[in-house]
Amino acid sequence: MIPTIRDVAREANVSIATVSRVLNGLTGYSDKTKQKVIKTIEDMGYHPNAIARYLNNRRTQTIGVMIPAVTNEFASAVLQGVEEYALERGYSVFVCNTAVDGNQTMKYLQVLREKKIDGIVFVCEVLDNEHKNLLEAMKVPIVLVSSVTDDPHIPYVRVDDKQAAYDAVRYLIEKGHKDIGMISGSQEDPIAGTLRQQGYRDALYDKGIAFRRSRVVYGDFHYDSGMTAMETLLKQDKGITAVFAASDEMAVGAMNYAMQQGIRIPEEISFIGYDNIRLSRMIYPALTTVGQPLLQLGQEAVSKLITMIETGRTVSSQVVPHEIVERQTVRDICIHNI
Structure with a gap:
């Protein structure tokens, strides 16, 4: 039989509310209790039910990532930053490959709407009016990566x-x-x-x-x-x-x-x-x-998104620093002309 949250609470000798708080990264319990609950979850092989979790707190603990060409190295590095931070905070990531020209964006937005995701990270894509209209209907927070918008309610993370x-x-x-x-x-x-x-x-x-x-x-x-x-x-x-x-x-x-x-x-x-x-x-x-700090772009974006999901407030945009990485492909003409 598949274990339930009630079974975990009984085995760990804590309340169902405590197990729920541990699962959702909330406070209100000791570290000893946290470790006991986590070990019980692992021992029993318990997996939280996303639908039940949604009915309980109106969240699925899932974020969508709209990203073009997930096979290229830029996209995969940003995605790695997103996934690492999201998993640390107890969120799952649903990845949507919008293609280089973004022609699958509307299709995937509909999919994310059906999945009742909690928020969306948009990577390297400009939001047009069609996108914005659907996003407003979804009523979920959005953070842009390596893009920008004139909408003050949509923050971005990017280099200049x-x-x-x-x-x-x-x-x-x-x-x-x-x-x-x-x-x-x-x-x-x-x-x-x-x-x-x-x-x-x-x-x-x-x-x-x-x-x-x-x-x-x-x-x-x-x-x-x-x-x-x-x-x-x-x-x-x-x-x-x-x-x-x-x-x-x-x-x-x-x-x-x-x-x-x-x-x-x-x-x-x-x-x-x-x-x-x-x-x-x-x-x-x-x-x-x-x-470009590609991992940081992903991490900062999902950090802002989770803050918006959990607090309901808009966060500020962020421009992250860039640097010139010197290697072997630039000749110094000035030196050679001396």
């Missing part, structure tokens, strides 16, 4: 994409580079696409370097588009000495294409990426990049 891109290009300029190309994300992406390109342009402008449209090409943040974009970039402007790519995957794709053409890295062309995924340090030469 424009400043991070600015710092990446400024780093290249300080190494003596003036002929800098950019492999940007999608032109339709108002966050990682538009903001990172604006940071690129601002850094050039502040250093008195003319912006050339021929030196900006577009990809979709993934490896294959980096190869294609590098081919286009070299056809449009053979004078570049450095490339800033808006993702590490595109940077690695671009590097691979350049090496296939016999171009030496960083002697002939330098590269800097964005994200600091594991791949950036596994390749040779190891990629210099803009580091």
Whole structure:
């Protein structure tokens, strides 16, 4: 017979309310009692019933994560941060792969509505009016990761994409580079696409370097588009000495294409990426990049979400710091010209 919460309480010689409080991470019992209840739960193999829990406190202790391309390393690192923190707080995670273009978002929002999840973490996606209307009907809190909204009731956790891109290009300029190309994300992406390109342009402008449209090409943040974009970039402007790519995957794709053409890295062309995924340090030469704290993005987002679920109040947004991670793909022209 499957054990119930009543069976656990009887075996541990505590009240059902105490078992419930332990399960939901609430206070009001000693550590000794907590350990006894936990051991009893483990020994009996008790698993809380989500439906019963919902009927009891109107929560399922489940959060939804809307995330594009869960197979890529950026997404998986953010998701790891979400899951680790959520599990520590007694929440389960329901993951929805919205695809790169977000065309499955509405479908999954309906699924999450049926599952009666307690809140949603949106990763790398802009909320349109259709999304917002459904979310308002669901009446659950939402936190954005690596995105932003003008709705003051929807907090976000992200790096400053424009400043991070600015710092990446400024780093290249300080190494003596003036002929800098950019492999940007999608032109339709108002966050990682538009903001990172604006940071690129601002850094050039502040250093008195003319912006050339021929030196900006577009990809979709993934490896294959980096190869294609590098081919286009070299056809449009053979004078570049450095490339800033808006993702590490595109940077690695671009590097691979350049090496296939016999171009030496960083002697002939330098590269800097964005994200600091594991791949950036596994390749040779190891990629210099803009580091985002991917695990922290996920952890901070779910922390804010759980606070909103359990208190009913809106929390503030957060911009987390980025850094330039120096490796082997940027040549210092200034040193070599001395």
